[in-house]
Amino acid sequence: MCRTLAQILGLLLCIVGWGFVACTLAMDHWRVAQLGGPGCSTVVTAWYWSDLWRDCYEDSTALVNCVDFQVLWTVKTYIRAVRGLLMIGLCLGFIGTVLTCYGIECTHTGGDQSSYDRMLITASAFHLVGCTSDMAGYCLYINRVVAEFLHSKADPSKMRYEIGLPLYLGLVGSLLILLGCTIHGATVCRVNHPRIQYSHSLQQISHGSIFKGKVEEK
DSSP states (O other): OOOOOOOOHHHHHHHHHHHHHHHHHSSOOOOOOOETTTTTOSSEEEEEOSSSEEEEEETTTTTTTEEEOSSSGGGGGHHHHHHHHHHHHHHHHHHHHHHHHHHHHOOOOOEEEEHHHHHHHHHHHHHHHHHHHHHHHHHHHHHHHHHHHHHHHHOOOOOOOOEEEEHHHHHHHHHHHHHHHHHHHHHHHHHHHHHHHHHHHHHHHHHHHHHHHHHHOO
C-alpha cells in the first residue's frame, strides 16, 4: 500500500512539474528592465520585458507595445537553444508520464511484476533526461540575463535586465519532476533489494538447521 501511494505521489509530482514547465513557454516577463521610478530624474516609469517569442514595452498607463520575433533563423541563437531544450524536455516528460501510468502498481492488470518495474524505471529515465534538458534551457537563459546585467554595470547606457517569474517557476517544476522520478526509482529498488536479502536469510536458516541436524545425529 505504501509503495502504491509513493508511486502515485511521484506521478503527481511529475505531472505538476511538467505543467509548470509547459506554462513557462506561454508566460511573459522572462526578463524585465525598469526605467524611471523613485529616485530617478524621469517622471514616467516604464518596463521593457521579453519572453521566448517577443520583446515588449509597457508604460505606467498599462499600454503595451510588442514586437514579435521574426522567422526562426533570425532569432538569437540562445533563444532558439532554450526553445529547443524546453520542447525536448516536454516531449520526453510526456512519454515518461504515459509509461508511468502503465508502470505504477495501481494500474497493473496482471502479468510479470518485473516487466512493470522495468517500465517504471524507463519512465523515470525519460523524466530525468527531460528534466535535465529543461534545467539546461533555464540555466542558459539565466546565464545570458546575468551576463547582460554585469555588462550594464560596466556600460550604463545598456539595459539592465532582471530575471522574471517564469524562470523561477520553471526551475521549481524541474525540481518537482526530479523528485518524482527519484521516488519512482526508490520504490522499485526498495522492492527488489529486500527480496534478495530475504532469500539469503532463508538460505542461511536452512543451512543452519541442516548443520544442527547433523550435529544432533552424531
